[in-house]
Amino acid sequence: MADVGIWEPRPPDPPAPPVPSMLAGAWRDLLLGLALFVPYPVKPRFSGDARVILCALLALFGLAFAVDYVDAGLGAVFQRWGLYALCAFLGAKVAVLLVLAVGSGRSERFARLLAGLLAVEIGGVVVYAVVHAFESQIAERVLAYYVAAVAARVVFRELDMNLARRTGAALLALAAFAGLVACRGPAVPVVSPPPPKRPPLDVESVYYDQPRLVQAALDKVLVSQDGVPETYFVGFASHAREDVFENEVKHIETLFRERLGAEGRTVMLINGRNTMDELPLANGPNLETVLNGVARKMGSEDLLFLHMTSHGSKDHEFSVLFESMRLNDLSAERIGEIVNGAGLPWRVVVVSACFSGGYIENLKSPRAMVITAASADRTSFGCENGREYTYFGAAYYRDSLKNGDYRAAFERAVPLVREREESRGFKHSDPQIWVGDEIVGKLPLAPPDDGGVD
Numbered sequence: 544m545a546d547v548g549i550w551e552p553r554p555p556d557p558p559a560p561p562v563p564s565m566l567a568g569a570w571r572d573l574l575l576g577l578a579l580f581v582p583y584p585v586k587p588r589f590s591g592d593a594r595v596i597l598c599a600l601l602a603l604f605g606l607a608f609a610v611d612y613v614d615a616g617l618g619a620v621f622q623r624w625g626l627y628a629l630c631a632f633l634g635a636k637v638a639v640l641l642v643l644a645v646g647s648g649r650s651e652r653f654a655r656l657l658a659g660l661l662a663v664e665i666g667g668v669v670v671y672a673v674v675h676a677f678e679s680q681i682a683e684r685v686l687a688y689y690v691a692a693v694a695a696r697v698v699f700r701e702l703d704m705n706l707a708r709r710t711g712a713a714l715l716a717l718a719a720f721a722g723l724v725a726c727r728g729p730a731v732p733v734v735s736p737p738p739p740k741r742p743p744l745d746v747e748s749v750y751y752d753q754p755r756l757v758q759a760a761l762d763k764v765l766v767s768q769d770g771v772p773e774t775y776f777v778g779f780a781s782h783a784r785e786d787v788f789e790n791e792v793k794h795i796e797t798l799f800r801e802r803l804g805a806e807g808r809t810v811m812l813i814n815g816r817n818t819m820d821e822l823p824l825a826n827g828p829n830l831e832t833v834l835n836g837v838a839r840k841m842g843s844e845d846l847l848f849l850h851m852t853s854h855g856s857k858d859h860e861f862s863v864l865f866e867s868m869r870l871n872d873l874s875a876e877r878i879g880e881i882v883n884g885a886g887l888p889w890r891v892v893v894v895s896a897c898f899s900g901g902y903i904e905n906l907k908s909p910r911a912m913v914i915t916a917a918s919a920d921r922t923s924f925g926c927e928n929g930r931e932y933t934y935f936g937a938a939y940y941r942d943s944l945k946n947g948d949y950r951a952a953f954e955r956a957v958p959l960v961r962e963r964e965e966s967r968g969f970k971h972s973d974p975q976i977w978v979g980d981e982i983v984g985k986l987p988l989a990p991p992d993d994g995g996v997d
Contacts, residue, residue, distance in 0.1 A: 753823060924967075939953065
């Protein structure tokens with residue numbers, strides 16, 4: 544009998560043994576999946592039985608819930624975005640297996656590939672629970688790539704082809720799975736710790752404290768030096784439910800204060816429990832008072848940079864929200880009235896919100912530049928709790944704004960935003976910019992000794 548070469552189809556494997564029951568079959572596949580984590584030859588094949596696959600799928604989601612719940616503690620809160628992220632990540636891996644099975648002409652093997660993937664994913668969650676106890680993000684990241692490699696091993700074992708084609712399919716699977724891990728970033732938990740219990744908001748106290756806080760903020764702003772062009776900054780984070788807006792404004796204020804020459808000339812208005820005793824609320828009356836107060840301290844050669852960040856609606860209402868306080872949202876017309884009526888000599892206004900392109904018309908002025916995170920009919924992204932920046936904020940301020948050249952920073956940021964959005968399957972937000980005729984000759988306005996942001 545002639546030898547079979549490595550480039551020839553190998554003899555077909557014997558069929559998997561009949562599955563006595565759904566639970567027994569799932570247990571058998573799970574043990575086989577765990578065995579694949581060890582670099583040692585494993586002969587049995589996955590069953591591919593539909594009942595076993597269903598059982599494994601339920602076990603995977605149940606185990607993911609259990610691990611996150613134990614980590615979060617009693618009172619844990621369900622996070623639907625974590626469930627969506629888990630489904631999307633798993634679904635992408637399943638799609639890779641389907642493409643490989645159909646593309647190799649072995650579509651009948653898809654069920655076994657799927658059973659193997661689920662068993663490996665369950666094993667990965669078990670190992671993750673152990674690794675997570677050591678609180679090492681590096682170890683967790685390495686584990687994620689190792690699980691990708693083990694899943695690729697399933698492809699190598701289960702596709703009934705010659706060695707060369709199986710190796711190629713496994714390498715393609717490894718590249719795809721590793722790419723998914725790289726794009727995924729930190730895993731979003733399915734359940735999270737309960738929010739800290741806080742006493743009810745004393746609305747009356749907060750309300751009557753606003754004049755003092757606004758005046759205190761304005762008192763800290765330096766008066767302009769005659770003949771010296773200087774930059775002033777006002778940050779406005781008006782939605783308290785997600786802390787990304789507060790975080791973003793704080794980061795940008797630090798950037799302007801430390802790197803862009805605005806030391807002593809910054810004001811922040813933020814809606815949040817962490818700041819309500821120290822900073823004015825971000826609402827329309829406070830914004831109007833602050834902009835008018837800052838304008839009185841500016842010289843004719845000075846520029847004010849206003850960054851506004853929150854949620855936005857399709858009818859271009861800028862969300863203003865702080866717990867039980869009944870604050871009014873700001874329409875595009877109202878924002879235009881406030882900014883245009885402040886008497887600012889020169890200004891750059893950045894509006895970071897969904898559908899923010901709809902604010903441009905009301906903010907236009909020959910001495911103004913207006914930048915928005917999205918067009919009038921597109922959403923922007925990155926407004927989840929726990930983030931430091933929105934997608935646009937990260938691309939523009941963190942990654943692109945090297946000095947006072949705000950227009951050049953916008954040109955650098957747009958491709959970064961597009962790349963990040965498209966990598967996650969989002970429709971491009973299409974950031975916008977409008978530049979007045981007179982401000983073109985005014986910018987860039989950078990501090991004389993500015994070395995740029997590293």
